[in-house]
Amino acid sequence: MSTSVTTTCRDLDELLPSAQTACRLLFQECYKAGIKNIFITETYRSQERQKYLYAQGRSRPGQIVTWTLNSNHKSRLAWDIAVGPPQSLYDVTTLNRVGAIAKKLGIEWGGTWSNAIDRPHFEVKSNWVMPKGYKLEGKINVPTNSKGQVQLIVEDKKEEIKVTNWNPGSPAMKTETENFIAQAVKDEIILESHLKDLQNGTMTTDRLIGLYITIQQRRSK
Template identity: 65%
Template sequence: MSVTSACRDINELHSVAQVACKLFLEECKKAGLDIFITETYRSQERQDYLYSQGRSRPGKIVTWTLKSNHKSRLAWDIACNKPSLYDAATLKKAGLIAMNLGIGWGGVWKTPDMPHFEVTTNWKVDDEKMTLEEKFKPIEQKNLTEGQQNMLKRLAKIGAIAEDYKPSQIDLVWMSGIDSAFKNSGFYEFAKK
């Protein structure tokens, strides 16, 4: 296959990833999401080619790494048929579905990759995963870890959230990414000035 062509064949994924991807697509379809696979397996040559885009050859940067779980056949990317190719609301809903299935979602990474999903070779379906409703149910302060409480305090101190805000499980995932980005960028120190 040419480095300029994306492999979209789910059968090219590791057997564990095939099961995860098919289940993910079924759950997205049940939720009314109109999505499709844009890439599954990726050779090192294709990864190098994509990495060079926006760096040593023209175009927008599309990947942040020379290493990728696409190469080990454990990752896939998606896009949306409507309302737009990379509709944020649709990708967030797909991300929630994936996380509910124990599938990793690039949308919660330090450098978000919203259309990216991946598993490890020991992934399995967990029937005891929280429902989406449970993930959005507010968590009482007493049930938060000390680290989560400190994160909320930092975000409230700079006005990112209200001081009495009660986050849901999914809020904590997003907030931890924001908190980490703020800490790593020195934003908290800047905001104190």
């Protein structure tokens, strides 16, 4: 990735896989805690950009924004965040809450540094692994500007019914199935037409499974 030293990279995919996962997990847990107005301000940072930022407030006009030339941003293991409206950009209360969550996840937070507190900064080691008891529960929307909101998108999982040992060509299976359907007809749970369709070979497997579920549900009432 080649960019100008004045360009900020906010692309989560520019981080190493372990950092990507850690960042998504942090945003997920923040969402679950009701913190939805945080967003990424920087991920990967080249060494050239690090030198450029380090010069600010020293050999170049402006306020000091970094205290090191050796940042984990250039190692693709760190990211910075900010806070969206209605709070201020670096609202201490919100960042402290995010920092407390990060600590539980084994993510290092710049807010705990004694030499130079950096509350918007988070990073992990290259061997970071997800703590026991946690998992990514869906797709995490990680905003990159103050207009976005953190989202957790969980896809509905349709219950799958797996039929094992089903062999339509087996005479024993065919006889057992016919007896099952015939008994359901006799019990007036389903119509006799279903049995006739099974006997003449027009009964599909999906339909048969549906009938089985219906019969079992009605018998359990």
